[in-house]
Amino acid sequence: MLGDSSEDRMAKTGAKWLNEQGIHVMAMSPDKKDYGHHNYPLERFGKAITFMKAQGCDKLGVVGASTTGMMALLAASYYSELSLTIAISPPDFVMEGFYRDGKDGATERPGDNESSVSWQGQPLPYLPYAYRHPEYWQKIQEESKAGGDKVASRKMFDESENRHPIQEDERIRVENIHGKLIFIGAEDDVLWDTCKYIRRMEERLGSLPHDSTFESWLYEHGTHFAFPQSMLKMMLPVGSELLVSFMFRAGKEHKKECRETRIDIDRRLKKALAEW
Numbered sequence: 001m002l003g004d005s006s007e008d009r010m011a012k013t014g015a016k017w018l019n020e021q022g023i024h025v026m027a028m029s030p031d032k033k034d035y036g037h038h039n040y041p042l043e044r045f046g047k048a049i050t051f052m053k054a055q056g057c058d059k060l061g062v063v064g065a066s067t068t069g070m071m072a073l074l075a076a077s078y079y080s081e082l083s084l085t086i087a088i089s090p091p092d093f094v095m096e097g098f099y100r101d102g103k104d105g106a107t108e109r110p111g112d113n114e115s116s117v118s119w120q121g122q123p124l125p126y127l128p129y130a131y132r133h134p135e136y137w138q139k140i141q142e143e144s145k146a147g148g149d150k151v152a153s154r155k156m157f158d159e160s161e162n163r164h165p166i167q168e169d170e171r172i173r174v175e176n177i178h179g180k181l182i183f184i185g186a187e188d189d190v191l192w193d194t195c196k197y198i199r200r201m202e203e204r205l206g207s208l209p210h211d212s213t214f215e216s217w218l219y220e221h222g223t224h225f226a227f228p229q230s231m232l233k234m235m236l237p238v239g240s241e242l243l244v245s246f247m248f249r250a251g252k253e254h255k256k257e258c259r260e261t262r263i264d265i266d267r268r269l270k271k272a273l274a275e276w
Contacts, residue, residue: 001027002068004035013235014063017228021273024057037067038097038111039118045075049082061179061276065089066191066224067116074117074124076177083179084276085212086269089189089224091157092197092204093170094126106137125169130159143190148249152190174201174210180276181214184265186222186258188250194224217268221254222261223247228269229262 001018003011006029015025026048030040045062052060061084064072069090076085097111110133115123131139136156144152174181183201185194195218202216219226225244232240244251244258251258 001025002062002064002071003027003029004037004066004068005029005032007032008035009235013231017231017234018063018273021270023273024052024055026052034100036097036099036101036108037071037095037116038099038114039123040071040116041121042075042078042117042119045079045082049079053081059083059276061085063088065227067095070095070172071117073172073174073177076181077173078119078176080176080178082177084182084273085177085179086182086184086272088184088226089186089191089194090183090197091192091194092172092174092201093166094124094172096126096129097123098129104134106134108137108140109133110136125167127160127166127170128164130156130163147190149190150247154190154192157192171204172201174204174212174214175208177210177212179212180272181212182269182272183214183216183218184226185217186219186224186226186261188221188248188254189224189226190248190250191224215272217265219261219264221250221257222265223251223258225251226265227262228266229259230266232262 001014006027011027015027018025030037049060060081062072062075062082063086065088069087072085073087073090076082095116097114097116098108100108103109110129115126117124139156140153143155183198185198187195198216223244236243
């Protein structure tokens with residue numbers, strides 16, 4: 001399981017939730033308490049796979065959300081041993097690298113012509129952000145304030161594609177993924193248009209040979225936090241829904257619908273894991 005930080009509460013809760021489904025978990029991250037992603041070596045997945053096999057795990061899967069949803073898809077496209085891939089709110093392209101080092105007071109900034117992921121010491125081709133530092137974080141702040149969200153960058157990603165139409169080598173080769181593949185996303189995601197990205201991956205799989213079976217669980221409401229309801233409640237036993245409402249305007253205005261989405265994801269994901 002991928003988290004922005006292996007010591008993050010969300011990563012630990014995700015691991016615990018999967019443990020309760022009878023699954024062993026290794027949580028991976030760029031570094032301790034490092035929420036940035038820049039030239040993350042995909043080879044780390046190979047090492048993780050070797051380690052998990054040595055512990056007696058005969059079925060291997062990967063799950064990620066948001067940026068790590070992208071990385072989960074990439075890992076599965078490179079390592080055929082992964083027979084279950086779950087990507088929550090993912091993009092369908094390799095993102096440019098970014099830092100969260102507080103430079104000049106910005107929470108996040110683009111890397112200096114760096115990819116988010118590398119392979120064999122070389123950065124993978126990526127979609128460059130529309131803006132550089134410090135305009136990058138300023139634009140995110142403007143969009144967040146305008147929409148009433150704590151963080152929003154959907155318009156920035158749309159503008160990134162406008163300025164730089166995605167090239168074939170920047171796309172995730174989902175046709176190389178084996179086993180079961182599950183995409184999860186909500187239309188009201190304000191980080192990026194994940195449902196558009198998921199539909200593009202569906203089209204890609206429909207036009208290219210592949211040996212995976214895939215499902216897309218797309219919802220009108222659910223926000224970027226399209227997680228299983230019981231996992232969210234495990235993370236915050238009191239006030240779990242307040243977190244979604246606090247982060248995203250859609251979570252506040254469509255609280256009931258977002259909860260129904262998470263309950264449905266919970267039911268379907270538990271079933272998929274049990275069948276796997």
